[in-house]
Amino acid sequence: MTKADIVIIGGGITGTMIARALSKYDLRTVLVEKENDIADGATMANSAIVHVGYDPEDGTLKGLLNVRGARLYDTILDEMNCRYLTTGAFIAACGEEEEKHLDVLTDRADRRGIPYRILSGDEARKEEPNLSEDVTKVIDFHTTKVIYPWEVALKAAKVAVNNGVQILLGHEVTDIEKMNGKYAVHAGDEIIEASCVINAAGIMADRIASFVEEPWFTMRPRRGEYFVLDKDVHLVQHIIFPVPSEEKGKGVLAVPTVYGNTLIGPNSDYIDDREDNGTSYYGLDYVRKNMAKTLRNVPFNRSIRTFAGIRPASTSSDFIIEESKTSEGFINVASIESPGLASSPAIAEYVIGNFVSKHFDLKEKEGYDMTLPKDIVLSDMTEEERNVLIRERPEYGRIVCRCEQISEGEILDALKGPLGATTVKGVKKRCRPGMGRCQGGFCEPLVMEILSRELDKDPLDIELDGKGSYILERSNR
Amino acid sequence: MRHYQAIIIGGGSAGLSAAVTLKDRGIEDILVLEKDREPGGILEQCIHNGFGLQRFKEQLSGPAYAERYIKMAEERNVKIKLNSMVIKLTPDRKVEYVNSEEGDVTVSADAVILAVGCYERSRGAINIYGTRPSGVYTAGQAQKYLNMNGYVVGRKVFILGSGDIGLIMARRMTLEGATVVGVAELMPYSNGLPRNMKQCLEDFNIPLYLSHTVTNIFGKDRLEGIELSEVDDKRNPIKGSEKYFDVDTLLLSVGLIPENHLADEAGIEMDPVTRGPKVDENYMTSIDGIFACGNGLHVHDLVDFVSLQAERAAEGAARYLSDGKSEAGVITLRNGSNVSYTVPKYIHKDAKINTEVFFRASRPMDKASLTVSCGDRLIRKLARRKVMPSEMDRVMITAKDLKDLDGDIVISMEENA
Ligand SMILES: Cc1cc2nc3c(=O)[nH]c(=O)nc-3n(C[C@H](O)[C@H](O)[C@H](O)COP(=O)(O)OP(=O)(O)OC[C@H]3O[C@@H](n4cnc5c(N)ncnc54)[C@H](O)[C@@H]3O)c2cc1C
Ligand SMILES: Cc1cc2nc3c(=O)[nH]c(=O)nc-3n(C[C@H](O)[C@H](O)[C@H](O)COP(=O)(O)OP(=O)(O)OC[C@H]3O[C@@H](n4cnc5c(N)ncnc54)[C@H](O)[C@@H]3O)c2cc1C
Numbered sequence: 011m012t013k014a015d016i017v018i019i020g021g022g023i024t025g026t027m028i029a030r031a032l033s034k035y036d037l038r039t040v041l042v043e044k045e046n047d048i049a050d051g052a053t054m055a056n057s058a059i060v061h062v063g064y065d066p067e068d069g070t071l072k073g074l075l076n077v078r079g080a081r082l083y084d085t086i087l088d089e090m091n092c093r094y095l096t097t098g099a100f101i102a103a104c105g106e107e108e109e110k111h112l113d114v115l116t117d118r119a120d121r122r123g124i125p126y127r128i129l130s131g132d133e134a135r136k137e138e139p140n141l142s143e144d145v146t147k148v149i150d151f152h153t154t155k156v157i158y159p160w161e162v163a164l165k166a167a168k169v170a171v172n173n174g175v176q177i178l179l180g181h182e183v184t185d186i187e188k189m190n191g192k193y194a195v196h197a198g199d200e201i202i203e204a205s206c207v208i209n210a211a212g213i214m215a216d217r218i219a220s221f222v223e224e225p226w227f228t229m230r231p232r233r234g235e236y237f238v239l240d241k242d243v244h245l246v247q248h249i250i251f252p253v254p255s256e257e258k259g260k261g262v263l264a265v266p267t268v269y270g271n272t273l274i275g276p277n278s279d280y281i282d283d284r285e286d287n288g289t290s291y292y293g294l295d296y297v298r299k300n301m302a303k304t305l306r307n308v309p310f311n312r313s314i315r316t317f318a319g320i321r322p323a324s325t326s327s328d329f330i331i332e333e334s335k336t337s338e339g340f341i342n343v344a345s346i347e348s349p350g351l352a353s354s355p356a357i358a359e360y361v362i363g364n365f366v367s368k369h370f371d372l373k374e375k376e377g378y379d380m381t382l383p384k385d386i387v388l389s390d391m392t393e394e395e396r397n398v399l400i401r402e403r404p405e406y407g408r409i410v411c412r413c414e415q416i417s418e419g420e421i422l423d424a425l426k427g428p429l430g431a432t433t434v435k436g437v438k439k440r441c442r443p444g445m446g447r448c449q450g451g452f453c454e455p456l457v458m459e460i461l462s463r464e465l466d467k468d469p470l471d472i473e474l475d476g477k478g479s480y481i482l483e484r485s486n487r
Numbered sequence: 488m489r490h491y492q493a494i495i496i497g498g499g500s501a502g503l504s505a506a507v508t509l510k511d512r513g514i515e516d517i518l519v520l521e522k523d524r525e526p527g528g529i530l531e532q533c534i535h536n537g538f539g540l541q542r543f544k545e546q547l548s549g550p551a552y553a554e555r556y557i558k559m560a561e562e563r564n565v566k567i568k569l570n571s572m573v574i575k576l577t578p579d580r581k582v583e584y585v586n587s588e589e590g591d592v593t594v595s596a597d598a599v600i601l602a603v604g605c606y607e608r609s610r611g612a613i614n615i616y617g618t619r620p621s622g623v624y625t626a627g628q629a630q631k632y633l634n635m636n637g638y639v640v641g642r643k644v645f646i647l648g649s650g651d652i653g654l655i656m657a658r659r660m661t662l663e664g665a666t667v668v669g670v671a672e673l674m675p676y677s678n679g680l681p682r683n684m685k686q687c688l689e690d691f692n693i694p695l696y697l698s699h700t701v702t703n704i705f706g707k708d709r710l711e712g713i714e715l716s717e718v719d720d721k722r723n724p725i726k727g728s729e730k731y732f733d734v735d736t737l738l739l740s741v742g743l744i745p746e747n748h749l750a751d752e753a754g755i756e757m758d759p760v761t762r763g764p765k766v767d768e769n770y771m772t773s774i775d776g777i778f779a780c781g782n783g784l785h786v787h788d789l790v791d792f793v794s795l796q797a798e799r800a801a802e803g804a805a806r807y808l809s810d811g812k813s814e815a816g817v818i819t820l821r822n823g824s825n826v827s828y829t830v831p832k833y834i835h836k837d838a839k840i841n842t843e844v845f846f847r848a849s850r851p852m853d854k855a856s857l858t859v860s861c862g863d864r865l866i867r868k869l870a871r872r873k874v875m876p877s878e879m880d881r882v883m884i885t886a887k888d889l890k891d892l893d894g895d896i897v898i899s900m901e902e903n904a
Contacts, residue, residue, distance in 0.1 A: 482639070
């Protein structure tokens, strides 16, 4: 039995941001995640946008925490040296009816102190030549950012670990027992005793809650599917949104990613199986058709990948962030659908300020450090810098991935440390080999070789991602 | 900055042939840059026989074919830098590469030959729906695991696409003890060479599903099964035709695409059909002094043609180095009916050489007549039998043919009853 003060269940952006924020206090915090890696749930598959907060309605937690979250991101991204792009977000209206709706957004933005620009259709097309001729007016929320969501979650987790939080990967919570005012959390082969449990289990949040009480909410998984276009396709520079609507939510978007690809999606379909993150003909066809409303010339034949993410939505339309009324110290952070990514730093602050602080005397510990050094990324460097680096460390001169130009040195960096990658997808998440147009056709065997050598594992035991996702079946020698 | 007469990017069969030819034409100061640990390119993983029938009049394995060229290159003291990845090519022919001994180096040349090969179309590029478990590979990737690393990727295999690599892998996997339950092809005809259809599928009783495609993938961690559907004449899946196959491995052999990143970034004009650069009769691209050949120019099914075209590109480069480029206007080669592309795309009006034009038919035809024409003028008319898109065809346009031509040359195939 491990003893802790707080157990966080779930290593998505919500759990890791809470872990990061808690790590500055003198508390024993343990985060448990069922998958082999951080950020394998909704945090792995979404639109990657730090929305500025014009969309959620007044009086909601979403509204409050989105606006605050976006502001907190400014410092956090720099502190942790995360990659981001300030792309701005074009909300493109087609015709008078839709233009009216833009006023609702700008009103909200005015009240919330969110800056924007107003453009005519033609002005907007000057900046975005692929914008449809039907677009008549555009609001640009120009401070909107795009991030690499799993990088942020991973780095938040790293900061937490550096400051003493314990993270257990591959530990699924299967039961929670109440005993003399405390909780015994059964996670894989561990039982962790703590007086406070934070349920940040994403799409599984109702199941986790049901271990201690009958939850009043039920998760209602809603899937969103995307195309990823080759980075040679320079489709847009801003995120392009249609005008949001009651039934369709934010609609189908085009999002320039931090590495120069374009995401096109998502649709929004309720699904029965909450783990079914497969793509479908109907979903992607919907995306294809609806993108045409705001953009022309979308080269779907330059797609290098499709994927789907599952929104951890529930019967509640707002975020659910509350302490259980019957189980003291059990805090639900559930129904964190969009703008959950953007809100996550504020969600952490809210959880700590309103609930954790009631149970613990929050003393900052000495010497905590919220910063992380910059990753070495060869393709960001000048010729000069690369030369200095390679002279000292020749492994950065061995390029493994030709599409994304990733060196062996960068892959070795991805394997290092307590949250180092252990799977092919883990490497891909940290430094991108296989994310390019050949999708790992060339470099996957090389990545396997490096993983096997560095982790001292038989290549047959190297997995793509989750348990059982082996890549090689047997040796023929 | 070190300056060369010519730099060749890529040390596969195209790059090696080009290097050998340049040396033979007296171009001494050349450099080959190869990203891999050995020269030879994709041939190194093709351990089956079937290379060199035209070139050497013998059946060689891929590595054996490569070895011949490696030896020729060695005999001519061709300087090959291995483990050296070219990361940038500029229109003024500066080439930037990275390796661990020298770091990041920029060199320049009077002529640059792109011989960068191709990559395989992946799952994302063809939009197969479903989950994303392990167990889905491109055929070439599985071939590399097997032939280079010594690992079999699975037990029960389905193969999508009847390209040659897929067919060869069907045989290889069967011989390795795996069960290949079927090969599906979207088109109503096979995309592989006839000999591969026979030797790899028929001889092993592996069923071929023409006009079929994979419409769904199942399994969370490892592949558990696939859904196959028949397609209509517009290639859309037919509802109700779905069949389920319980397999742990899916190999994709659904097309190869020239590795065109460097060319694209340099601003070279690309052919949307081949997805490689557009070249003239000298294999020169739209940028002066930059040439292209091999699978990086257009995808070949036979290495013999790769070597042949690479030699012509090298000859073109050698002529450019001695005479500079032609200032005469160009005649454009256009794809007529039933022709999907031609290489080259342009011929200079004052061309002194005869130009062998490589092209592909866009559909199979039992009997066809091939015509080369310009406006009303018929330049050539030839009969063809058993035309297949998978087999590259060639036709000669002589220097004499070009005399007094006015307008584009059109290459067409008409089906004969
Ligand atoms: C299609 C789509 C687009 C979106 N776009 C945006 C956007 O642009 N901007 C934005 O702000 N938000 C966006 N979102 C929302 C955002 O992605 C989510 O709000 C956010 O990722 C939720 O993070 P999370 O940590 O709560 O959940 P998750 O990332 O799902 O993390 C939950 C974790 O809990 C783990 N877990 C579950 N059960 C157990 C168990 N029993 N034991 C241990 N661990 C367990 C899971 O494995 C998972 O890692 C989008 C979402 C989707 C799906
Ligand atoms: C899997 C497969 C099976 C085949 N089977 C047969 C067969 O049975 N019979 C037959 O006759 N033909 C076959 N072919 C066709 C023929 O062998 C190939 O088309 C031919 O070998 C291609 O030669 P290449 O030099 O153009 O390309 P490659 O052999 O791919 O060479 C390109 C080289 O360039 C290097 N390179 C690429 N980018 C860079 C860069 N940026 N910097 C430095 N170096 C770089 C690569 O590492 C590679 O070595 C097959 C082709 C493939 C792909």
